């Protein structure tokens with residue numbers, strides 16, 4: 581069937597597809613929205629969580645996802661990554677979709693000036709937030725290489741521009757953006773697409789721990805072309821598109837979900853009389 585003959589809705593049918601979604605912490609997580617959209621579209625979804633003890637924060641999530649396989653995976657440890665990917669890969673037979681929705685910088689690194697960032701904090705934040713995408717992709721490769729796949733990572737505009745307050749996390753996002761592009765090049769030969777989603781500020785547990793977060797959220801709402809709030813639901817929708825055959829020729833891209841905020845060179849009040 582040619583693309584012209586097939587209905588676009590067929591492209592959003594994920595029956596027979598499998599997905600490993602990392603980073604579901606609670607109902608405010610970007611990863612929760614992505615897992616929900618993938619599940620509702622028919623995919624078999626597995627989750628990985630940092631520590632078993634965090635499971636209680638998930639509330640009804642496992643029930644809403646049809647009691648999925650949940651594996652433990654602290655991404656700072658290669659052996660845990662290997663064990664988690666092998667468990668999911670063997671349970672599913674193959675992994676079509678891998679979602680990387682993980683970020684961390686020590687809280688103390690937000691409390692001082694950028695110039696005071698320590699070598700120790702830098703290494704830890706980069707390891708967890710950026711290197712982990714390489715390690716997870718490598719772990720998924722044996723289960724993706726046969727039929728290709730889609731890898732998606734959550735990034736943020738602070739990797740491209742200066743966002744005051746985002747501090748050390750900014751450097752990890754710049755690195756993550758580059759990892760996305762280099763993985764897209766490296767894995768393209770196996771028909772594995774690698775893309776990034778860059779949402780505007782929306783109130784997850786990680787985001788609200790950043791000092792001044794609510795100011796960032798209000799600012800984007802006021803000055804973005806669409807003057808909208810970003811909800812984690814918006815992230816799920818964009819993820820579904822990028823993981824679907826509708827996006828089969830898209831790789832190495834970073835798509836902003838921010839009401840257009842990223843195109844602005846200067847944010848000023850709209851002139852009087854203009855809506």
Ligand SMILES: NC(=O)c1ccc[n+]([C@@H]2O[C@H](COP(=O)([O-])OP(=O)(O)OC[C@H]3O[C@@H](n4cnc5c(N)ncnc54)[C@H](O)[C@@H]3O)[C@@H](O)[C@H]2O)c1
Nearest residue numbers: 603605609610630654655681682683734781782784786787
């Ligand atoms: N919320 C936003 O406004 C926003 C905007 C742009 C990008 N993002 C990105 O989205 C991603 C998910 O964040 P979120 O906002 O959903 O917050 P969240 O707190 O719900 O998710 C962060 C996740 O990272 C996991 N994590 C942290 N350290 C880990 C480790 N060592 N091993 C395994 N997992 C670890 C946590 O367990 C948690 O599940 C992050 O990469 C974040 O930077 C968020």
